Amino acid sequence: MAKASVATNVTRSNRKWIIGYSIAGLVLFITYQFLLPWDGLPSGIYQAVNQWFPPSAINESLVYVIMALGLNIVVGYAGLLDLGYVAFWAIGGYCAGWFMSEFFYFINVHFLGSVPAEAPGIHINFWMVLLIGGFVCALFGILIGAPTLRLKSDYLALVTLGFGEIIPQVFFNGENFFGFNISNGTRGIVRVDPIPVGVKNLGPFDFGWKLLIFLFLTAVMVFISLRLRRGRLGRAWLAIREDELAASMMGVPLMRTKLAAYAVGAFAGGLGGVAFATHVDGVYAERFNFTISIFLLAMVVLGGMGNVWGVILGAFVLSWVNGNGLSAFGRVYNDAFGTKIDFASFTFLIFGLVLILMMLFKREGFLPESRLKLMLNEDELDEADASGKKKVGK
Amino acid sequence: MAKVAEAKTFKGTPGQIRQQRIERIGAISLSGIAAVWMIANLIKAPEQFAQVAISGLRNGLIYALIALGYTLVYGIIELINFAHGDLFMLSAVFSSFFITYWLGADQSNGYGWFAFGLCLVAVMIFGAVINVLIERFAYRRLRHAPRLAPLITAVGMSFLLNFIGLKWNGSTPRQWPTVIPSGDIYIGEIRISMITIWLFLIGFPLLVGLNYLVTSTKQGKAMRATSQDRDASTLMGINVNKTIAFTFALGGAMAGAAGLLYQQSIGTTNYNLGFQLGLIAFTSAVLGGIGNLWGAVLGGLLIGLIQGLNDGLPIAFGQQWSQSVVFTILIIILVFKPAGLLGKTVTEKV
Numbered sequence: 071m072a073k074a075s076v077a078t079n080v081t082r083s084n085r086k087w088i089i090g091y092s093i094a095g096l097v098l099f100i101t102y103q104f105l106l107p108w109d110g111l112p113s114g115i116y117q118a119v120n121q122w123f124p125p126s127a128i129n130e131s132l133v134y135v136i137m138a139l140g141l142n143i144v145v146g147y148a149g150l151l152d153l154g155y156v157a158f159w160a161i162g163g164y165c166a167g168w169f170m171s172e173f174f175y176f177i178n179v180h181f182l183g184s185v186p187a188e189a190p191g192i193h194i195n196f197w198m199v200l201l202i203g204g205f206v207c208a209l210f211g212i213l214i215g216a217p218t219l220r221l222k223s224d225y226l227a228l229v230t231l232g233f234g235e236i237i238p239q240v241f242f243n244g245e246n247f248f249g250f251n252i253s254n255g256t257r258g259i260v261r262v263d264p265i266p267v268g269v270k271n272l273g274p275f276d277f278g279w280k281l282l283i284f285l286f287l288t289a290v291m292v293f294i295s296l297r298l299r300r301g302r303l304g305r306a307w308l309a310i311r312e313d314e315l316a317a318s319m320m321g322v323p324l325m326r327t328k329l330a331a332y333a334v335g336a337f338a339g340g341l342g343g344v345a346f347a348t349h350v351d352g353v354y355a356e357r358f359n360f361t362i363s364i365f366l367l368a369m370v371v372l373g374g375m376g377n378v379w380g381v382i383l384g385a386f387v388l389s390w391v392n393g394n395g396l397s398a399f400g401r402v403y404n405d406a407f408g409t410k411i412d413f414a415s416f417t418f419l420i421f422g423l424v425l426i427l428m429m430l431f432k433r434e435g436f437l438p439e440s441r442l443k444l445m446l447n448e449d450e451l452d453e454a455d456a457s458g459k460k461k462v463g464k
Numbered sequence: 465m466a467k468v469a470e471a472k473t474f475k476g477t478p479g480q481i482r483q484q485r486i487e488r489i490g491a492i493s494l495s496g497i498a499a500v501w502m503i504a505n506l507i508k509a510p511e512q513f514a515q516v517a518i519s520g521l522r523n524g525l526i527y528a529l530i531a532l533g534y535t536l537v538y539g540i541i542e543l544i545n546f547a548h549g550d551l552f553m554l555s556a557v558f559s560s561f562f563i564t565y566w567l568g569a570d571q572s573n574g575y576g577w578f579a580f581g582l583c584l585v586a587v588m589i590f591g592a593v594i595n596v597l598i599e600r601f602a603y604r605r606l607r608h609a610p611r612l613a614p615l616i617t618a619v620g621m622s623f624l625l626n627f628i629g630l631k632w633n634g635s636t637p638r639q640w641p642t643v644i645p646s647g648d649i650y651i652g653e654i655r656i657s658m659i660t661i662w663l664f665l666i667g668f669p670l671l672v673g674l675n676y677l678v679t680s681t682k683q684g685k686a687m688r689a690t691s692q693d694r695d696a697s698t699l700m701g702i703n704v705n706k707t708i709a710f711t712f713a714l715g716g717a718m719a720g721a722a723g724l725l726y727q728q729s730i731g732t733t734n735y736n737l738g739f740q741l742g743l744i745a746f747t748s749a750v751l752g753g754i755g756n757l758w759g760a761v762l763g764g765l766l767i768g769l770i771q772g773l774n775d776g777l778p779i780a781f782g783q784q785w786s787q788s789v790v791f792t793i794l795i796i797i798l799v800f801k802p803a804g805l806l807g808k809t810v811t812e813k814v
Contacts, residue, residue, distance in 0.1 A: 145612075149612065151612055151615060151616070153619070217795075217799045218795070218798070218799060221798055221799075221802065222802075223611050223612070223615075224542075224543075224544045224611065224615055225750075225798050225802060227544070227615060228544065228746065228750075228794065228798065229794070229795050229798055229799075231743070232743075232791035232792075232794050232795050233791075233795070235743070235787055235788070235791050236787070236788045236791050236792065239784075239785070239787055239788050240788070242784075243784045243785065360739060364619055364623065367616065367619065368620075371616060415627075415630055415631070415635065416627070418623050418624070418626050418627035418630060419623075419624065419627040421620070421623050422620045422621065422622070422623030422624035422625075422626070422627060423620070423624065424620070425616055425617065425619055425620025425623065426602060426617050426620035426621060426624065429606065429609075429613045429614075429616050429617040429620065430602065430605055430606070430617065433609070433613055
């Protein structure tokens with residue numbers, strides 16, 4: 071039975087999705103770029119869309135989707151719990167801050183940048199910074215993973231949590247990091263370069279066009295996720311997730327495979343970090359905190375660990391709730407009933423409940439990956455087997 | 465991944481010998497660096513050194529009390545109970561409300577001490593009940609699930625408690641009056657606040673009592689048996705569910721006491737207190753050797769000491785790097801000596 075479901079998964083994940091994805095993306099893009107500013111649109115619809123789904127919230131959700139897809143490779147594919155994913159976001163963000171702004175005002179480096187040549191600072195082309203951010207993050211992923219991946223799963227979670235605290239703190243106190251200013255500290259790096267797309271430079275308020283760019287980045291991540299999953303590396307990840315001992319007996323190199331998961335996951339974090347920096351037009355140290363890591367984890371868990379489409383759905387829904395949905399609902403509710411409830415503060419409740427209830431009642435998520443569903447529920451099918459397993463340290 | 469059973473002399477497979485060498489070299493060089501750092505500071509500012517060391521130990525006692533909860537729970541069901549730190553935070557908020565609003569005690573006199581004593585009992589029950597409820601409704605159902613599931617649930621639980629704290633305490637830190645007498649006594653040039661002394665007078669009996677409970681009573685014996693082999697203890701007639709619930713109750717009671725002591729010594733409560741302190745406490749538990757009661761106490765005091773020295777000494781990273789220092793210790797310990805300082809040597813089959 072497991073074999074059959076794997077086969078369907080493989081056939082499903084060929085390139086057909088690109089068509090559907092492109093159509094959905096185009097509809098979204100046309101809606102926000104052309105339909106929304108159109109004069110003929112009834113003002114009711116315009117206001118409703120702006121209240122419930124403003125363009126900036128959609129873009130932000132897409133950044134979260136990119137991140138969640140990266141975390142999905144680590145948590146969903148390889149089964150390694152990473153509670154410090156925000157560290158990669160921060161590193162990616164500061165890559166954008168360093169290489170695409172006037173932060174290093176004392177030097178003047180330009181490389182296909184989008185600002186006039188006399189502007190001080192390092193200005194490298196956005197697309198290259200994306201790659202730089204991704205690879206720097208991947209490097210950090212390997213650096214973090216190399217000494218720690220031998221640990222047991224829950225110790226690993228803790229070490230990643232530690233890194234997720236240390237790296238943002240480095241940036242937070244970065245105004246004086248052994249005498250160097252690496253991050254402007256709490257003031258943050260304000261203004262990063264616009265995105266050059268040939269004919270035009272996309273500033274912070276070109277939501278529609280940037281939506282297209284973020285959709286493209288998401289598609290890249292989906293493509294990477296699906297391709298890797300079908301390949302040798304992806305199968306090795308799944309094997310490790312399901313039974314590490316058996317996988318190593320079958321000749322899967324544990325360390326190298328886990329490191330690869332970390333590196334690819336971190337790469338996505340770098341992409342997302344750079345994208346987010348252009349989205350908010352700056353890098354602010356206090357935004358990178360532990361809650362972000364848990365938000366991302368909740369997104370992966372809600373949609374279905376291991377399933378790309380589930381993760382996209384979960385990330386979209388939860389980041390919308392976190393960013394705009396809850397406060398929009400709060401405004402409507404408070405207007406209607408004359409109350410003054412601070413709905414934004416309920417995010418903790420919602421995310422906590424999502425994690426708990428999903429783990430208790432629907433561990434495989436709302437769009438489950440069939441293979442993971444089998445695995446997550448197998449132990450409950452056979453209690454005796456489960457208690458027998460405990461002795462071999464599972 | 466073979467965890468090494470370390471021995472006095474190096475033996476085992478070549479890999480294990482190498483691991484032991486790395487461990488020993490790492491331990492020697494790290495303690496060397498720490499010793500040089502401390503001596504340099506001691507020469508530079510001896511009084512300051514003693515002062516920050518004492519206040520560090522005071523925080524360390526609170527860390528130790530929280531760390532006990534982590535260590536007890538990890539010892540028995542191998543779960544990192546992420547919600548434990550937030551339970552501590554809720555206890556601190558509960559104590560503030562209990563003493564200040566519900567009993568109306570706001571200065572240190574006879575009534576203040578009465579309120580404090582009553583609150584100590586109440587908050588320990590409070591912590592125990594909440595922890596048992598969490599275990600009953602969340603973790604128990606996941607006892608046979610894959611490792612990831614209870615861990616993620618614990619993180620979610622931490623968020624849930626965080627939310628309750630946010631609604632109860634408010635989003636900003638709150639100042640509270642304390643009922644423990646504040647005053648200082650001087651030993652030479654070194655100032656020791658009365659609060660520190662009281663904290664140790666109240667906290668240490670708790671630690672000793674817990675140790676007695678675990679090592680010398682029948683219930684404690686059941687706990688130790690359950691942590692060794694759950695199935696075998698079932699066969700021996702131990703009610704495993706009850707024993708695990710009892711363990712959670714003990715851990716919760718300790719977190720409750722820690723919450724009261726923290727609130728009375730620092731005087732402020734904040735809803736996001738639990739995350740930071742919980743992590744520090746967990747680091748303490750790991751440093752001392754998770755599953756080992758005195759290890760947790762030793763680890764807590766050590767971490768408190770190191771943190772105090774780092775925050776207050778002239779040659780140190782300073783307070784803004786406090787968290788990073790603690791987490792670096794955590795990572796170093798986990799990488800080089802996962803068994804901790806006093807931890808039992810565990811040979812794992814996988």
